[in-house]
Structures are given as C-alpha cells and as structure tokens.
Amino acid sequence: DYTKAKEWFLKAARQNHAYAQFEMGELHYFGNGVFKDSVKAREWFIKAAEQGHGSAQCKVGYIYRRGHGVPQDYAKAKEWFLKAATTKHPAAQYALGDLYFYGHGVPEDNAEAKEWYIKAAGHRHVGAEYSLGVLYHQGLGVQKDYDEAKNWFIKAARQGLSLAQHSLGLLYQNGHGVPLDYSKAMGWFVKAADDEYASSQYETGDLYYYGQGVPKNYLKAKEWYLKAAKQGKAAAQYSLGILYRQGQGVPKDLQQAKTWYRKAAVQGHNHAALLAFLAILEE
Structure with a gap:
C-alpha cells in the first residue's frame, strides 16, 4: 500500500530520518502512490544524501547524469557518485567506472574505469563484472586476455545477466580463449535467448540453420529467427x-x-x- 507507506515515510522524513527521506524520493521518482515528479524526488534524495545516505547520493548522481528534472550535468553526477563511492556503494563505484569508460564529464580513461569496476565487482555488482569482461576481451586499459574476460563474463552470467551469457556464447562460438565448442555456445545463447535477448535468439537460430553443435533444423532456425525478428533484429x-x-x-x-x-x-x-x-x- 504505497499511500500508507507515503504517510509513514513522510512523518519520519519530516523528522530528518535519512532512510525515510530516501524512500520519499523513491516514491516520487517512480510515481508509486504519488504523481511521478523527478524534481520532488531530487529534493528528497538530496535531503537524505546530505546526511550521508549512500543510495540517495548515488540516486542524485543518476539524476544529474540522465538530466531528470535538471539540466544534464556529468560534473555534478561525478561529485555525487564520489560521495556515495566513499561509503563503498557498489552502484556508485560502477557508475564512476562508466563515466571514465564513456568519457562523460571526464577524459576517457579505461584504466581508471577498470579500477572503479574492480571496486564494484568486489561487491558482486553484475554490471561491473560484465564491464571488466569487456575490458579484457577488447584489451581496453588492460592487456587483452580472453581467459580473464571469460572469468568475468561467467561471474556476471551466473547472476543471470543476459549480455554476459551472450558474450560467453560468442567466446565458445569463435574459440576465443576457449576451445571452439558450438554445443557450449548454444547452451549460453539459449540461456540469454530464453530471457528474450534478441541477439542470442538470432545466434541460436544460426546454429540450427548451419547445424553447428546441433543437428541442422530449418524449422527451429525459423522459430528462433522469428523471436529475434519480432524484437527488430x-x-x-x-x-x-x-x-x-x-x-x-x-x-x-x-x-x-x-x-x-x-x-x-x-x-x-x-x-x-x-x-x-x-x-x-x-x-
């Protein structure tokens, strides 16, 4: 009952409870029990953030990074992410890594991105684990290392990240850092495909079309191509x-x-x- 929740959170928030202020921000941010209002959400998040609430600090960073209710400002986003990162907030550490990876408000720096991703991955942040896999796979800010890429992709894939499962499928499909193995490629593609990941649905279709790791089957190829095609692949x-x-x-x-x-x-x-x-x- 979001209406009841709002009533209790508001009472506590007015008494300066940071957690309640953060939750008020969440209600306004997502429009739960109240009209969606990114300006009010930011006001509540800032109240909590100024009391050192890590998740609120991170949320303010997101708001400035995306320009929700405020002009987009990567410098302010970085400032708030840094505040949250000092509390060892993994999402903020990951967000800082992304700022350096994409060069948003800071010079593009893959080595610095890696350092922040490592911190977040230490808390099992799935996005950071996947991003480390990408850095090692592409040799960005690190020596190219398919085996290390595979290890990070596996960590993220085991947490159910479709993108990581797809990336593992590609490693086995192409024999990058692992023996070429179409059956294992199929196994990873199907995991992501079952989660509606279009690129994996397409690759699964291709394996059936060419009979790689499975008997050639045009009907199954068509079924998988159709799933991906309906998503615009x-x-x-x-x-x-x-x-x-x-x-x-x-x-x-x-x-x-x-x-x-x-x-x-x-x-x-x-x-x-x-x-x-x-x-x-x-x-």
Whole structure:
C-alpha cells in the first residue's frame, strides 16, 4: 500500500530520518502512490544524501547524469557518485567506472574505469563484472586476455545477466580463449535467448540453420529467427527472408521473403536492401 507507506515515510522524513527521506524520493521518482515528479524526488534524495545516505547520493548522481528534472550535468553526477563511492556503494563505484569508460564529464580513461569496476565487482555488482569482461576481451586499459574476460563474463552470467551469457556464447562460438565448442555456445545463447535477448535468439537460430553443435533444423532456425525478428533484429529479419526465399523450414513464399527483406533493409541491412530490390524485379 504505497499511500500508507507515503504517510509513514513522510512523518519520519519530516523528522530528518535519512532512510525515510530516501524512500520519499523513491516514491516520487517512480510515481508509486504519488504523481511521478523527478524534481520532488531530487529534493528528497538530496535531503537524505546530505546526511550521508549512500543510495540517495548515488540516486542524485543518476539524476544529474540522465538530466531528470535538471539540466544534464556529468560534473555534478561525478561529485555525487564520489560521495556515495566513499561509503563503498557498489552502484556508485560502477557508475564512476562508466563515466571514465564513456568519457562523460571526464577524459576517457579505461584504466581508471577498470579500477572503479574492480571496486564494484568486489561487491558482486553484475554490471561491473560484465564491464571488466569487456575490458579484457577488447584489451581496453588492460592487456587483452580472453581467459580473464571469460572469468568475468561467467561471474556476471551466473547472476543471470543476459549480455554476459551472450558474450560467453560468442567466446565458445569463435574459440576465443576457449576451445571452439558450438554445443557450449548454444547452451549460453539459449540461456540469454530464453530471457528474450534478441541477439542470442538470432545466434541460436544460426546454429540450427548451419547445424553447428546441433543437428541442422530449418524449422527451429525459423522459430528462433522469428523471436529475434519480432524484437527488430535486422539480421534475423534478413535470415527469415532467406528461409522464405529458399523454402527452408517453411513453404517457399517470395512475398514473405520480400516483406522480411524490407524490414531488415529499413534498419540499414545492405544485403537485405539488395535482395528486396531484386525481388521487385522478379515480380
């Protein structure tokens, strides 16, 4: 009951209880029991933040980083994230890492980003674990190390992060730092695909299409391509066009093929645009 919660939090917040002030900020930020109001949310978060409430300090940082109810200001975001980070707040440590990784309000510095990600990952922050995997995979601010990348991706994947599960699938699919293993790639792709991660749905479809790690199965390929295509994955839309053009796993249907080519072409898939044009010439 958000209305009751608001009543009690407001009483405590007016008595300067930082936790209650933070919760009042949350109610206004998400519009729970009150109208969504990022300005009021910020006012309550700042009251709590000024009393050293780490989560409130971090939230104020988010507000300035995203420009919610205030002009976007990366310098102020960094200032608040630093305050929260001194309380060992993992989300703030991760956010600082992101500021340095993307060069938002600070010079881009992957080595500094890594230091903040390490701090957050020490608290098992899943985003930081994944980001460390990316740094090691790409050799950004660190020596490229696929094995270390794999170790960080596994930590994040075990916490259910689809992006990390997909990245592990790619490592096994390409043999980066691990023996090439399509079956293991499929296992990781399916975990992310079942969580509606479009890129993994597409890759699962590809493994069925080419018979890599599983028996070739055009019908299953179509099912996975369709899931990804419905989420706007251009490569999957193009692949569906191929299936309908060739009559693989579906009845041959040039109109359906053209429809899927066009969907992919609209998103900038060049080969799909070419095939859509050729399909028109065939009419």
